Amino acid sequence: MTSLVxxxxxxxxxxxxxxxxVLAQNLGILWHIFSLYSLEYLLHGLTYLIVTIGLVNLLVxxxxxxxxxxxxxxxxxxxxxxxxxxxxxxxxxxxxxxxxISGDIIVTQFASKKEYIEMLISLIFITGIVAPIVxxxxxxxxxxxxxxxxxxxxxxxxxxxxLFSFVHLFNGKxxxxxxxxxxxxxxxxGIMYGIACYMYQSIWASILLHMFWNIGGIFVITNSKEDYxxxxxxxxxSNVFITGGDYGIDASIISILSYMLVIxxxxxxxxxxxxxxxx
Numbered sequence: 562m563t564s565l566v567x568x569x570x571x572x573x574x575x576x577x578x579x580x581x582x583v584l585a586q587n588l589g590i591l592w593h594i595f596s597l598y599s600l601e602y603l604l605h606g607l608t609y610l611i612v613t614i615g616l617v618n619l620l621v622x623x624x625x626x627x628x629x630x631x632x633x634x635x636x637x638x639x640x641x642x643x644x645x646x647x648x649x650x651x652x653x654x655x656x657x658x659x660x661x662i663s664g665d666i667i668v669t670q671f672a673s674k675k676e677y678i679e680m681l682i683s684l685i686f687i688t689g690i691v692a693p694i695v696x697x698x699x700x701x702x703x704x705x706x707x708x709x710x711x712x713x714x715x716x717x718x719x720x721x722x723x724l725f726s727f728v729h730l731f732n733g734k735x736x737x738x739x740x741x742x743x744x745x746x747x748x749x750x751g752i753m754y755g756i757a758c759y760m761y762q763s764i765w766a767s768i769l770l771h772m773f774w775n776i777g778g779i780f781v782i783t784n785s786k787e788d789y790x791x792x793x794x795x796x797x798x799s800n801v802f803i804t805g806g807d808y809g810i811d812a813s814i815i816s817i818l819s820y821m822l823v824i825x826x827x828x829x830x831x832x833x834x835x836x837x838x839x840x
Contacts, residue, residue: 567712570711571704571707571708571711571720574703574704574707575704575724577620577624578617578620578699578703578704579728581613581617581620581699582613582695582699584612584616585608585609585610585612585613585616585695586609588608588609589604589605589606589607589608589612590605591608592604592605592608593605598675599675599678599679599682602679602682602686602687603682606682606686606687606690606691607691609687609691609692609695610691610694610695613695613698613699617698617699617702620703621703625703632702632703632705632706632707633701633705633706633758633763633764634698634702634703634764635762635763635764637765638761638763638765639765639769640757640761640763640765640766640769642826642827642830643757643761643766643767643769643770644769646770646823646826646827647769647770647771647772647773647774648773650770650773650774650819650820651773651774651776651780652777653819653822654810654815654816654819655777655780655782657815658782658794658796658815659794662796662797662798662803663796664794664795664797664798665794665795666792666795667786667792667793668792668793669781669787669788669789669790669791671788676788680788680789680790681791684776684778684779684789684790685776685779688775688778689772689775689776689778690772690776692775693768693771693772694768696725696771697754697758697764697767697768697771698764700721700724700725700754700755701721701754701755701758701764701767702758702764704721704724705718705755705758705759708720708721714759717755718751718752718755718756718759719748719752721751722747722748722750722751722754722755723744723748723751724751725748725750725751725754726743726744726745726747726748726750726751727744729743729747729808730743735806735807735808738801738806739801739806739808739812742805742806742808742812742813743806743808743812745812745817746805746808746811746812746813746816746817746820749817749820749821749824750811752820752824753770753820753823753824753827754767754770754771755767756824756827756828756831757770757827760827760830760831770823778790779791779792780793780794781793781794782794782796782809782810783795783796783804783809783810784796784797784798784799784804802814
């Protein structure tokens with residue numbers, strides 16, 4: 562009976578957090594009704610972030626009767642290992658593609674300087690900074706700790722990672738192998754972020770990894786031209802395991818193996834720290 566009640570509570574909290582995220586995002590999008598010389602993109606990101614933090618804070622204080630630090634939502638802190646891994650992860654993936662997959666580098670063309678500026682703000686600020694903070698507050702902050710309290714840390718990391726992968730299905734309609742690749746990649750990436758957060762007891766560890774990975778999208782790897790990024794590497798491959806399918810290289814086997822490498826490094830570091838404390 563207790564397990565069933567806890568399951569309903571977890572589902573309920575997940576739905577509330579999803580609604581908060583969607584509401585905050587859509588309030589931010591409202592700024593695009595106006596033409597403010599690209600300023601609407603900055604206001605979009607700020608609104609998305611501020612509304613999310615405000616509503617999450619209200620949920621924690623009034624609904625969960627707790628404080629944000631309990632959910633590892635701490636003040637800003639730099640976690641050196643995650644900072645290094647965050648920087649290296651996109652570099653490693655891009656290098657592997659460049660060295661082992663043939664293709665051509667092109668400069669992304671835009672119709673106007675305004676479109677170029679809007680793309681940069683969207684990519685770096687909204688996708689690269691705001692989205693990782695919002696998603697880490699939601700998944701590795703509130704949800705991870707809540708589920709952990711109802712079960713254990715391993716189950717909490719796995720469940721939040723699976724939910725994290727399914728949320729990304731809203732970015733596009735995926736079927737067949739594209740669907741499975743996204744679920745696998747999203748789950749493994751979520752586990753990577755979860756371990757980082759748990760290891761450092763702060764969402765800033767996972768935010769750093771998440772942030773640098775998203776910003777790495779400045780260099781786009783694709784098999785067809787896109788109006789995104791500063792540079793594009795057009796690969797000569799249609800293999801879904803190489804391209805990641807419709808979702809892109811985030812769901813490719815190369816990226817998945819890279820997420821797993823980071824997980825191994827984090828676990829090795831955690832074990833080393835534990836052994837050092839025992840001594």
